[in-house]
Amino acid sequence: MYDEKLLLAVDSFHLGCLMEELKLALKHLLVEEKEFLRELILAALSDGGAERLVNLLLSDPRAKTMLASELADVFAIPLGVATKEDVERLEKAVATKDDLQLAVKRLEDMMATKEDLKAFATKDDLQLAVKRLEDMMATKDQLDRVMVSLEDEAREWVEYLLGQRGIVCKPQRLWLDEEYEFDIYCVTDGLTVVGEAKVRVGSNVVEKLVSRVNEASKRWPSYFKGKVVKVLYCMIAPPSAVEKAEELGVWLIESTKELTRPPYL
Numbered sequence: 289m290y291d292e293k294l295l296l297a298v299d300s301f302h303l304g305c306l307m308e309e310l311k312l313a314l315k316h317l318l319v320e321e322k323e324f325l326r327e328l329i330l331a332a333l334s335d336g337g338a339e340r341l342v343n344l345l346l347s348d349p350r351a352k353t354m355l356a357s358e359l360a361d362v363f364a365i366p367l368g369v370a371t372k373e374d375v376e377r378l379e380k381a382v383a384t385k386d387d388l389q390l391a392v393k394r395l396e397d398m399m400a401t402k403e404d405l406k407a408f409a410t411k412d413d414l415q416l417a418v419k420r421l422e423d424m425m426a427t428k429d430q431l432d433r434v435m436v437s438l439e440d441e442a443r444e445w446v447e448y449l450l451g452q453r454g455i456v457c458k459p460q461r462l463w464l465d466e467e468y469e470f471d472i473y474c475v476t477d478g479l480t481v482v483g484e485a486k487v488r489v490g491s492n493v494v495e496k497l498v499s500r501v502n503e504a505s506k507r508w509p510s511y512f513k514g515k516v517v518k519v520l521y522c523m524i525a526p527p528s529a530v531e532k533a534e535e536l537g538v539w540l541i542e543s544t545k546e547l548t549r550p551p552y553l
Contacts, residue, residue, distance in 0.1 A: 439471045442485035442521035445544060446472055450481065453553050457481060462511065468504045472519055473511075479552065480512050483519030483539070491532035494520060498536050515552045 443459040450457050455476060462473035462482065471485040482501055486493060497520055505512040519539040530547050533540040539550035 438487065438521075438523070439485045442472055442541075445521065445541060446481065446483075446519060447474075449541070449546065450474075450553075455479070455553070464504060464508055464511070468500065468507075470501075470504075472521065475511075475513055478514035479517065480514060481517045481519055482512070483517075483521065485521045487522065488524040489520055489522045489529045489540075490526065491528045494529055494532040494536060494538050494540070498538065517550050517552060519550070 439461070446459050447457065457474040457476040457479070459472045459474040459481065462470040464470075470482050472481065472483045474481050482504075484497055497518060501512075501516065501518050505516060517539055518537070519541065520533065521541045523543060525533075525540060525542045525547055530540060532538075533548045537551045538548065539553075540547040
């Protein structure tokens with residue numbers, strides 16, 4: 289009986305030693321012989337071994353968690369991965385080689401060559417053209433003299449035409465403020481004649497004169513006594529201006545010719 293127990297103890301001791309040696313051998317394989325261990329595991333997975341290995345791993349909570357983590361890292365799809373439709377849209381948006389060549393060709397056609405640039409005016413040509421244009425254009429002083437002359441002529445003719453109707457009234461310039469200034473202005477018994485002198489008038493000029501006179505008469509009523517005659521003196525008046533003057537009751541004079549009859553006269 290004693291011998292049997294002794295033999296059992298010896299066998300258990302030897303088995304424990306063998307298990308420790310086996311563990312050390314497995315650890316050595318895991319660290320030093322990974323390729324051999326991989327082939328060994330793959331061989332074990334064949335012929336139904338894979339299913340048993342998976343079941344074994346899933347039965348251990350720690351192994352199950354580690355397996356799930358590794359699978360997630362391997363098979364997880366990044367958020368930025370494009371779908372098939374995204375790729376197709378990208379292919380349509382990206383220019384092909386032919387597109388780029390066509391764009392370059394069009395750009396070359398649009399760009400002037402050296403010979404084309406030679407056909408353009410030189411700096412001296414441009415300066416000469418500017419000089420000729422300046423010689424043809426009236427200066428500000430010249431324009432001012434023309435306008436003063438036109439205003440004087442307008443006042444003289446208004447005075448003359450009024451005199452033909454038996455009205456003695458010598459027009460002058462009226463300045464009310466920086467915005468309201470009239471070239472023609474005179475006041476006689478129960479009558480005020482007020483207006484402007486222009487080189488050319490249109491229907492819009494006629495309308496503007498009426499608006500300005502109406503507003504000025506409200507703001508400075510003492511300057512507008514009795515009946516107010518609005519007058520426009522000009523060098524050129526198209527038919528549209530004549531029609532508008534007749535409609536609004538404006539006395540329109542073109543040079544020495546009365547195009548509309550003055551109201552109240």
